[in-house]
Amino acid sequence: MENGAARTVPSVIVAIDGPSGTGKSSTSKAVAARLGLSYLDTGAQYRAITWWMVTNGIDLDDPTAIAAVAGKPEIVSGTDPAAPAITVDGVDVSGPIRTQEVTSSVSAVSAVPEVRARITELQRSIAAAAEGGIVVEGRDIGTTVLPDADLKIFLTASPEARAARRSGELQGADVNATREALLKRDAADSSRKTSPLAKAGDAVEVDTTDLTLAQVVECVVTLVEEKRAGK
Ligand SMILES: Nc1ncnc2c1ncn2[C@@H]1O[C@H](COP(=O)(O)OP(=O)(O)O)[C@@H](O)[C@H]1O
Numbered sequence: 001m002e003n004g005a006a007r008t009v010p011s012v013i014v015a016i017d018g019p020s021g022t023g024k025s026s027t028s029k030a031v032a033a034r035l036g037l038s039y040l041d042t043g044a045q046y047r048a049i050t051w052w053m054v055t056n057g058i059d060l061d062d063p064t065a066i067a068a069v070a071g072k073p074e075i076v077s078g079t080d081p082a083a084p085a086i087t088v089d090g091v092d093v094s095g096p097i098r099t100q101e102v103t104s105s106v107s108a109v110s111a112v113p114e115v116r117a118r119i120t121e122l123q124r125s126i127a128a129a130a131e132g133g134i135v136v137e138g139r140d141i142g143t144t145v146l147p148d149a150d151l152k153i154f155l156t157a158s159p160e161a162r163a164a165r166r167s168g169e170l171q172g173a174d175v176n177a178t179r180e181a182l183l184k185r186d187a188a189d190s191s192r193k194t195s196p197l198a199k200a201g202d203a204v205e206v207d208t209t210d211l212t213l214a215q216v217v218e219c220v221v222t223l224v225e226e227k228r229a230g231k
């Protein structure tokens, strides 16, 4: 900037949705870090409430039982892309929410309308408090949580690429079993009545199958910068 005056960068809200393994978390964290934005992992919030249900012995086959206690756990999400944190009733659950048990139970819990209403409210208040702007990733951010987001991205990738990425993370996991589990979770998340996994009509779709993570990040950063420049 001429004469060294501080440049005022307009605040921006970016919604990144898509199925599992498409690169939402890695892309969102990197984009937020590059642009100095806050970051919110909404999947971690659904995982956290699921962890609480499992830990407290709630019958996950009974949506009424889940709904009755949906307001009980206090979930607090950090928004620093360099150190995403999540606690339930003051307990750090960033490790426990990634277990196989939580992963296989989360779609049943996240389908319950009372759970979604509670978590959606929390997400909106976090986004509203992020003064410099935020990247929010999930399944229904562009369609339901933040329908007025400045930029909406919908990431996709082939089931094979997604399964290879996920089984790479879960060292030694069988790729075919991982693929089946991913597809089962996608089907449950896409077919639920309340706020299913879906691409918003005004979202930009990016197929990441043959792109490196760096290429996806570059693509999203460019889209954000274009938005900010008013293009
Ligand atoms: N474009 C890409 N190419 C290769 N690997 C990727 C790409 N994007 C993400 N990954 C890797 O795939 C795995 C899943 O990515 P993640 O960001 O957690 O996906 P999601 O949040 O959509 O489930 C991670 O190990 C990540 O490093």
Ligand SMILES: Nc1ccn([C@@H]2O[C@H](COP(=O)(O)OP(=O)(O)O)[C@@H](O)[C@H]2O)c(=O)n1
Binding pocket: 019, 020, 021, 025, 042, 043, 044, 046, 047, 106, 107, 108, 110, 111, 137, 138, 139, 140, 141, 185, 189
């Ligand atoms: N906005 C969101 C985000 C996640 N979820 C639920 O939370 C689960 C876990 O999300 P996640 O983003 O951690 O999943 P991965 O893509 O990391 O495997 C999803 O399978 C959905 O059931 C949701 O319903 N709505």
